Amino acid sequence: MSNFLGRLRRKKDKEPNGQPSTSSDVNYQNGDAHRDSLSNDHICIPTTRKASLSVPEPSADIGSGSDHEGIQVKQKPQLASSLDRLLTDSSALSYFIQYLDSTDKLNLIKFWMHVEGFKSSFSEEIQAAQELSLRDAKSIYDKYVDDGSTSSLALPRKIKQIVDDNLAMVPLQKSCFNEAQSFVKSLFEYRYFDEFQNSVYYKKHELEVLSDGCSLGDILKVQPLLLSFLEFIKEKEDHDMVQFLLGCESFEANLDLMEDSEALGDAMALYEKYFSMQATNMIDLGGAIRAEIESLICEESGRPNRKAFRTAKTACFFRLHDKYLSDFLKTIFYHNYLSELQSMIDFTVELPRQVRNRKASSSDVASSTDSLTHAFSRHLEVLEKKMNVKDEQQTPTGSPSPSKRSTPRSSRLAEIDEMGRYHALYDDTHSQAPQKPMRIRTTLRKYLDKNSLKEEEIAEEVARTIIRDMQEMVASSDPPNSPTSF
Numbered sequence: 001m002s003n004f005l006g007r008l009r010r011k012k013d014k015e016p017n018g019q020p021s022t023s024s025d026v027n028y029q030n031g032d033a034h035r036d037s038l039s040n041d042h043i044c045i046p047t048t049r050k051a052s053l054s055v056p057e058p059s060a061d062i063g064s065g066s067d068h069e070g071i072q073v074k075q076k077p078q079l080a081s082s083l084d085r086l087l088t089d090s091s092a093l094s095y096f097i098q099y100l101d102s103t104d105k106l107n108l109i110k111f112w113m114h115v116e117g118f119k120s121s122f123s124e125e126i127q128a129a130q131e132l133s134l135r136d137a138k139s140i141y142d143k144y145v146d147d148g149s150t151s152s153l154a155l156p157r158k159i160k161q162i163v164d165d166n167l168a169m170v171p172l173q174k175s176c177f178n179e180a181q182s183f184v185k186s187l188f189e190y191r192y193f194d195e196f197q198n199s200v201y202y203k204k205h206e207l208e209v210l211s212d213g214c215s216l217g218d219i220l221k222v223q224p225l226l227l228s229f230l231e232f233i234k235e236k237e238d239h240d241m242v243q244f245l246l247g248c249e250s251f252e253a254n255l256d257l258m259e260d261s262e263a264l265g266d267a268m269a270l271y272e273k274y275f276s277m278q279a280t281n282m283i284d285l286g287g288a289i290r291a292e293i294e295s296l297i298c299e300e301s302g303r304p305n306r307k308a309f310r311t312a313k314t315a316c317f318f319r320l321h322d323k324y325l326s327d328f329l330k331t332i333f334y335h336n337y338l339s340e341l342q343s344m345i346d347f348t349v350e351l352p353r354q355v356r357n358r359k360a361s362s363s364d365v366a367s368s369t370d371s372l373t374h375a376f377s378r379h380l381e382v383l384e385k386k387m388n389v390k391d392e393q394q395t396p397t398g399s400p401s402p403s404k405r406s407t408p409r410s411s412r413l414a415e416i417d418e419m420g421r422y423h424a425l426y427d428d429t430h431s432q433a434p435q436k437p438m439r440i441r442t443t444l445r446k447y448l449d450k451n452s453l454k455e456e457e458i459a460e461e462v463a464r465t466i467i468r469d470m471q472e473m474v475a476s477s478d479p480p481n482s483p484t485s486f
Contacts (some may be wrong), residue, residue, distance in 0.1 A: 077217035
């Protein structure tokens, strides 16, 4: 694990600004090129950048005495706001490892990191390296794929069979664990990453990153900072730019999941709201950008191009970045948020993880299910004992009435009355959320639904009459020596 984190850190040191490039970072890196192309239009974007991006120390009345000083303006996002960025950021990954360890799912990230190390050292040309890769693959299989291992991932049977077939191939392929790795990544994406973002470990990552520097991309991802940033902005057109950036990000994130007609409709909605001649929230970036958006939206394929709003997005980003970010990082809003993060971390009680002496099993889910089943069975046993005692106290010494054919009450949790209605035989008020009486609905029902209430009463009386007639018919048809009668 330490070797893998070390490789990530060395990779970060080789890259500019100490951060790996992502798909969203490419747009920011190409910003200067877009500035040149935008200079022919009437767009208020500076043609030169400031030599130093360091923010001056906040004045005495800003930040309420906060210790967070020297916060730098960053051009690229610093927070691990996506899973792909998290898995390539050694600092954020260390907090994710701590979170998974606290949930007893450390084997998932260990498997991911071991497979990444296996891929980075894999070689097909050198015989010695290939033998080493084969031993590494066997070690990974025995530890994480084999059902008998204590660190087993409990892979689905189909994926496990694919891994078995891949390892049986000669020569061994670098992609032999790809299916298992995709399965683990899906677990990260659809469950653990969201939980991690709501945990104290992500707050620690947030505090560490934002205390050093912040970009406009980070502000757009953090809702409290975004709301404060919108309050800080004075001009309406700049407010519209922020809304456009958020809408554009949502459009690009969901584009692959939409049909052609739906994608075209969303693209046209953004265009008509912000860039058309009849736009309700006009963002004036010039005729050239408007023509580019129109041509990339209305392509021959009938599907809008993913890069339809890239130039407009870059122009809005740099205008907001250069106009507001440096001053915003010196405001009390930003420093109060850092103080709130620190307070949340300080006052969060991290309970010690329970030590579990469990047998080697293929799935943690199975063990948890067994424990729940056992606990529910014990609850039923206690409940039945209590009901038996209650029945013994209430049942008379004489023989039971022949008109009652029901089973002993102690063995049931509910009953159906003569009208077919369900009634619980235990107190379930603790499992129901308290509901406030809806006075408006009660009043309206009282004064406006009199006919409905009367119909309900008549229907219930008719049902009782029908049931009574059926009971009399059955009683009259029983033979004289029948032991039961109604």
